Amino acid sequence: xxxxxxxxxxxxxxxxxxxxxxxxxxxxxxxxxxxxxxxxxxxxxxxxxxxxxxxxxxxxxxxxxxxxxxxxxxxxxxxxxxxxxxxxxxxxxxxxxxxxxxxxxxxxxxxxxxxxxxxxxxxxxxxxxxxxxxxxxxxxxxxxxxxxxxxxxxx
Amino acid sequence: xxxxxxxxxxxxxxxxxxxxxxxxxxxxxxxxxxxxxxxxxxxxxxxxxxxxxxxxxxxxxxxxxxxxxxxxxxxxxxxxxxxxxxxxxxxxxxxxxxxxxxxxxxxxxxxxxxxxxxxxxxxxxxxxxxxxxxxxxxxxxxxxxxxxxxxxxxxxxxxxxxxxxxxxxxxxxxxxxxxxxxxxxxxxxx
Numbered sequence: 364x365x366x367x368x369x370x371x372x373x374x375x376x377x378x379x380x381x382x383x384x385x386x387x388x389x390x391x392x393x394x395x396x397x398x399x400x401x402x403x404x405x406x407x408x409x410x411x412x413x414x415x416x417x418x419x420x421x422x423x424x425x426x427x428x429x430x431x432x433x434x435x436x437x438x439x440x441x442x443x444x445x446x447x448x449x450x451x452x453x454x455x456x457x458x459x460x461x462x463x464x465x466x467x468x469x470x471x472x473x474x475x476x477x478x479x480x481x482x483x484x485x486x487x488x489x490x491x492x493x494x495x496x497x498x499x500x501x502x503x504x505x506x507x508x509x510x511x512x513x514x515x516x517x518x
Numbered sequence: 519x520x521x522x523x524x525x526x527x528x529x530x531x532x533x534x535x536x537x538x539x540x541x542x543x544x545x546x547x548x549x550x551x552x553x554x555x556x557x558x559x560x561x562x563x564x565x566x567x568x569x570x571x572x573x574x575x576x577x578x579x580x581x582x583x584x585x586x587x588x589x590x591x592x593x594x595x596x597x598x599x600x601x602x603x604x605x606x607x608x609x610x611x612x613x614x615x616x617x618x619x620x621x622x623x624x625x626x627x628x629x630x631x632x633x634x635x636x637x638x639x640x641x642x643x644x645x646x647x648x649x650x651x652x653x654x655x656x657x658x659x660x661x662x663x664x665x666x667x668x669x670x671x672x673x674x675x676x677x678x679x680x681x682x683x684x685x686x687x688x689x690x691x692x693x694x695x696x697x698x699x700x701x702x703x704x705x706x707x708x
Contacts, residue, residue, distance in 0.1 A: 383531075383532040384528060384531035384532045384534075387532055391538055391539045391542065394539065394542050395542055411553075412651040412652070414553075414554055414652070414654075414655040415655060415659060416554060416658040416659050416662055417554060418552065418553070418554070418555055419551070419552055420552065420553060423551070477555075479551060483647065484646065484647055484648035484651070485646060485647070485648070486646070486647040487643060487645065487646060488641050488642065488643055488644070488645040488647060488650055489643030489644065491647055491650070492643065492701075495558060499558050499559065499560065499561045500561055502560075504558040504559075505555070506555070506556055506557075506558055507555045507556070508554045508555075509551060509552070510552060510554055510651055510655075511552065
């Protein structure tokens with residue numbers, strides 16, 4: 364009898380929490396790795412317009428981005444500029460950019476490439492139209508006008 | 519004999535890493551890219567564009583001051599959706615609005631729809647991109663609302679929640695996105 368009593372008085376055995384931190388760290392690294400989305404540093408200011416009828420962009424790996432807006436640095440002027448990859452570009456560079464984007468993808472996926480245009484809302488349509496004409500010439504017909512979901516504000 | 523190292527208290531380690539975890543979870547907004555999808559037409563060829571009757575075209579002009587001219591009358595962005603819907607649907611079969619005909623579309627059967635209604639959008643080089651997107655948005659909304667209406671009527675569900683590919687194709691065929699963009703003009707000179 365005495366033997367049983369001794370065992371009962373010990374209380375709950377402590378749970379070893381030593382490996383807990385390892386598990387959490389594993390989670391942490393997992394999230395850190397999956398959220399490193401290739402993000403180009405913007406050198407043009409892009410504040411997308413608002414729209415209500417927006418659709419999600421599917422297949423992120425098949426999207427190439429074109430940014431248009433005013434340069435972030437004031438010294439570079441206030442005229443709208445085009446950014447491709449990490450540098451300023453002109454309308455004439457678009458065709459080469461699209462060709463290179465195509466070459467970096469599998470042949471089967473090339474037809475599915477969408478060009479997402481991230482354009483600042485104060486941009487004038489002239490430059491946008493020039494870009495669109497270039498895209499038409501090179502045959503990149505699938506485009507997406509990047510917009511934030513929400514109601515457009517009245518000026 | 520080496521002295522035994524005093525054990526470190528690792529109990530709070532989990533808390534610290536939890537803190538880091540939540541920090542990363544909160545700051546890394548997996549930004550979903552959204553936007554209005556469009557398909558550009560192929561480059562113009564030297565063939566003559568087909569003649570389209572005036573009644574089948576819905577002209578939307580945007581000038582460099584972001585003012586609208588719809589069907590040769592000044593208009594406002596808030597009215598555009600209703601006007602576009604009326605044009606595309608032509609509910610009263612009015613002779614000023616697009617011609618209608620019986621169309622036989624699989625899964626929808628015989629329905630009376632506009633034959634060849636085209637929205638013609640023309641903007642100036644000085645038009646702001648914000649305005650352009652708003653116009654595109656209203657026109658898309660008009661088409662989406664008509665698609666929803668037809669979809670609810672025929673399949674009992676909104677177009678955006680349809681899962682059957684054939685049904686989606688049928689609705690798209692009934693109300694295609696027919697927005698034609700003309701080459702812009704440079705009147706504003708910006």
